[in-house]
Amino acid sequence: MAISQMEACQDVEVIEMYPGPSTTLQMSSANTETSVHVNYIKIIKSINPENITDILPSVMTHIESTTVQLERLELLQELGRILMIEGNVTVLNKKGILESIISKIIELFQCETSQSVQFELMSIICNFPQSHLNEKVLSRVHGAPQSASALIRRQSLFLVMKTLPVETSIKFIQVFLDDDDQRVRTTAIQNLSRILQQSQDEDETPGPQLPLSFYHKIIQNLRDGHDEVRLHSVEVTARLAGQHQGAVIAVPGAESSRSLTITQHAFMQLCMLMCDTSTTVRIRTAMTLGRFTDVNADFLIQTLDKKMKSYMKIVPEGSKVKQEYSAGRVWGGDAPIKSSAGEILLIDPAACGAFVHGMEDEFGEVRQHTVRSMCELAMACEEFGVAAVPHLIDMLNDEIQAVRLLTINSLQKITQNIELHEDQLETVLSVLEESSVEIRQSLHSLLSTAKLNSQVSLRRVLKGLLDNLKKYGTDCTSVYRCVRGVGANNASYAALLAPELLSKHPYLYHPETNTDDTCYIATMILVFNAAATQPIITSMFHEYTPRHYAYIAGLHPELVPNLPQVTKQQDQPASSSYKSQAMLQALNSILADFLRHTKTITPHQLAKFQQDVAKIQRLSPSILPAAQYLHQIISVMVHVMELRVCGRCRSRELLSRIPGVMARVFREICGLERRFKGGGAEVLTQLVKYYVVQLLFRYFQLEAEVTEKELVHHRDALLQFLVETKNPIPPGLQSDERLKGATRNAKRWFSFYRWLLDHQGSLINGDVVMARATTMSPISNTDHIHEFPSHLALSLHIVAETQHLEPSRLAVEITFPGNRREIYQPPLECSLRDYYETTVFVGETSWSDPGLLNVGLVLPYELDTPGDAVARRLLRCETVWVTVSTPVSMETGTGRVEVKIHPKTPRCLISIDTGC
Secondary structure, eight states, X not given: OOOOHHHHTSSOOOOEEOSSSSOEEOOOHHHHHHHHHHHHHHHHHTOOTTSHHHHHHHHHHHHHHOOOHHHHHHHHHHHHHHHHSTTHHHHHHHHTOHHHHHHHHHHHHHHOOOHHHHHHHHHHHHTSOGGGOOHHHHHHTTTSTTOSOHHHHHHHHHHHHXXXXXXXXXXXXXXXXXOSSHHHHHHHHHHHHXXXXXXXXXXXXXXXXXXXXXXXXXXXXXXOSSHHHHHHHHHHHHHHHHHTTTOEEEOTTSOTTSEEEHHHHHHHHHHGGGGOSOHHHHHHHHHHHTTOTTSOHHHHHHTTOSSOOGGGEEOOTTOOEEEEEOOSOOTTSOOEEEEETTOEESSOGXXXXXXXXHHTOSSHHHHHHHHHHHHHHHHHOHHHHHHHHHHHHHXXXXXXXXXXXXXXHHHHHTGGGOEEOHHHHHHHHHGGGOSOHHHHHHHHHHHHHOEESSHHHHHHHHXXXXXXXXXXXXXXHHHHHXXXXXXXXXXXXXXXXXXXXXXXXXXXOOOOOOTTOHHHHHHHHHHHHHHTTOGGGGGGOOTTHHHHHHHHHHHOTTTSOOOHHHHTTSSSOOOHHHHHHHHHHHHHXXXXXXXHTTTTOOHHHHHHHHHHHHHHHHHOGGGHHHHHHHHHHHHHHHHHHHHHHHHHHOOHHHHTTHHHHHHHHHHHHHHHHHHEESTTHHHHHHHHHHHXXXXXXXXXXXHHTOOHHHHHHHHHHHHHHXXXXXXXXXTTSSOOSOOTTGGGOGGGSOOHHHXXXXXXXXXXXXXXXXXXXXXXXXXXXXXXXXXXETTSOXXXXXXXXXXXXXXXXXXXXXXXXXXXXXXEOOOOSOOOTTEEEEEEEEOOOSOOSOEEEEEEEEEEEEOOSGGGHHHHHHHTOSEEEEEOEEOSSTTSTTSOEEEEEEEEOOGGGOOOOOOO
């Protein structure tokens, strides 16, 4: 319904006026207009989407009729708030009154003289849908770009970007780049950056290319006095240089032949901003410099020296040459350089040493992005990488840990350019004293790939690693991997130090070293890897060294290379590859025996098979994944045989065991799928899972509640998996017919045992890998009791080394006294690839006597695939937790850790009954 002015004046308040000493009550026309305005404000604030079409026309009429500027401004602000609400504009468009409202607002804008009111009108216009805004609407507000108000000019920029096409809006933006107001210039730069971003993101239909004239204006904006203008100009400069890579910028005062490409010119212009007063500008500049990978090496090297290089100057003929000394870092001392009067500089002196300024910046974020950009440029330019290595090594002394870690990772990426000198090792090896395991292990990776320049450097590196191993015993595996790379990359220097490393003396006899010493194992791993390319080292071995080689090769087969000249000296072959091949043949023969006696096998024979597999996996660590894989398969097959026996006998006693057997089968299948990969393990697991569901449908359809639809859906998912992985489809899965009546036709069923027998020769191979986590801390020690107040929590620091899994997915499973289990998944304390470190707080205990906590590491397996519907219903859970804990050595149990704790009630919490 429309609201008239008389209806809006019904609630007129009596206003008490004070014209003089005496008080009178009077009603004026101004008071009437004010009360009408107040009522309109109340109506607009309480408007509903249902009656918006009836109220807005009368509101627009009142806005046109009122003469008070503040009232129009307030009404327009409320009107803009209403139109910004989602759905109101759609309602007005459906009723057909949106066009009339837009026309009235534009007419008000043309007639209005107040800049504040014009700004509100422009804001309302910008909020209308783009379909109702066109060039005709923009032409009616053509005076906005030339308005004296900066806010109106800024709003007109938004309207231009929303209304006009990109090609036309670029011309408007070019005008606003030289605006007197910094807010307008900032908005123009932001819109220009948005256009360039859209043109680069659209691969199929790239956007328009900006003319080169924009580049010179953007370079001027890099010297703007406002931080936001300079900040957004950095991004636009980099994108413009990328669009005009072939353009040439002339050097003032130089010949036409001596010119710079736009990439080189833009790079040097941005280098000047590394000394900017704004921290945000320096951060953005440091981030952007790493994208100029096409810049010449001479310009890149100039950013590492604050003194201008001679090749950055053009010396005119006949100029006087004067001598001075360089202040930069020169290997072997300062070298004299020449400079001339009247010389022409290719770059501004402020751009020299840009990366040096970034590395010396007081803000850690600037230093961090500077190191990252230097790494990106060093990967693209080998010459710059060699020059940047000394500067990056100096950054290892940074006070912020994140900067040091980033520097180590950056040095590792350019490892082909690294040759560590003796004076640099003091800085590098000092990082090994860090308490952060993430930094130490990252430095181990760096040292394993770096090259040294002398045997003295190799001796110092080995000593530093052995000291690290003595101080931090949990770094054992990381140090072993490091010395393997150090020995392989510096074999010639290791050959010179071989008598010292092997403790050889021309006159004195050295007793045999204990092979349990971790420092001795690390030294021998270095020697063995160096001997792979320097056979002369093997001639210096002691008589007991071949035996130590066999022991260490069996303990760490992935770290020790095959040395045929050493294995020939032994009575029995000690080659790890020979052992692995023999063990694989033994495992395949065990599997063949199992399959041949599937129908007549007894539980005693089956237990013997599993014992044989357990013995074999202890003989050689290299065969452990395949042996564990076979052990898990046989365990699943045992439970499957129990299900088949229960299905055939149909006795009440056997049928009562079905739920427990089915739950164990699916838990073991989940563990099989989560822990083992490669070597066809994924295909085998999927086939086992389908075979079990098929068995439940065939014999226990009522007990397991397996329907034909679920089985067909599972089969279709299995066929899709086999096609995607390019595996042959076994017999019994090729038919697309439904399974109705399939119990009478055995050819329609998939026979897993027959498929396993056909693939027994290729099923167990060395390609199988096992996901595992070796717990390094805490260690099992029941003699040590962790006492803590019962009202607090005990912190358990968990450290583990992982293989073939993501540490971020691991969780900690703790079994309390009374077999109560809890799963904890706290955040990680480091982001290393094969390292897991976290802290678990154990509290809210319900006992006060000493007890044992069983700690293990588990992986989640989500039951969310089509083949997991039956398992999800039987296990009554959405996630199955698979144990991946492995012992430190094969003789130390299951890998789970037992911690003895004693929650004690503190004396201050014991209540005392005083009788009050």
